[in-house]
Amino acid sequence: IDRSLVLIKPDGYRRGLTGEVLRRIEAKGYTLVALQVTSATREQLAQHYAEHEGKPFYEPLLEFMSSGPLTAAVIEGHGCIPGFRSLAGATNPTEAAPGSIRGDLGRDWGLAVQQNIVHGSDSPESAAREITIWFPGIAS
Numbered sequence: 189i190d191r192s193l194v195l196i197k198p199d200g201y202r203r204g205l206t207g208e209v210l211r212r213i214e215a216k217g218y219t220l221v222a223l224q225v226t227s228a229t230r231e232q233l234a235q236h237y238a239e240h241e242g243k244p245f246y247e248p249l250l251e252f253m254s255s256g257p258l259t260a261a262v263i264e265g266h267g268c269i270p271g272f273r274s275l276a277g278a279t280n281p282t283e284a285a286p287g288s289i290r291g292d293l294g295r296d297w298g299l300a301v302q303q304n305i306v307h308g309s310d311s312p313e314s315a316a317r318e319i320t321i322w323f324p325g326i327a328s
């Protein structure tokens with residue numbers, strides 16, 4: 189059975205959307221395996237976003253992700269990796285379909301792409317890697 193790493197980013201936390209995102213995950217039938225409100229360390233974020241290092245949005249993204257608490261979760265369910273990305277919607281909330289988390293709850297403004305409420309793993313390899321970053325005690 190598949191597992192994915194989900195982050196409810198600091199904008200989602202600040203806006204009080206944690207429960208709404210978790211509700212959608214559970215409504216879809218996915219199981220919460222681990223859940224923690226935490227403040228990300230620079231090291232965790234550097235590991236998590238290693239593939240984006242050097243891109244223009246990298247430093248602002250790490251700063252934003254350090255700007256307050258976030259919620260990390262491990263979810264479980266058949267097909268939950270593409271399934272959660274489908275629940276999340278397109279990276280840019282302006283382009284995300286209605287019915288998706290970003291489409292329904294994302295805001296249209298200059299930082300919409302950066303502050304897009306959630307992250308979800310994009311492959312089984314990413315999920316395994318990301319789960320060890322945020323939940324070192326858990327076997328993926």
Ligand code: ATP
Nearest residue numbers: 245249276278279301302303304306307308309310
């Ligand atoms: P995630 O991995 O967070 O679900 P994603 O896979 O849809 O999102 P990626 O391309 O992996 O998007 O980018 C990771 C994150 O980096 C995005 O969720 C967003 O917060 C930020 N990001 C990506 N592209 C941009 C950009 N052009 N400007 C600002 N931030 C960006």
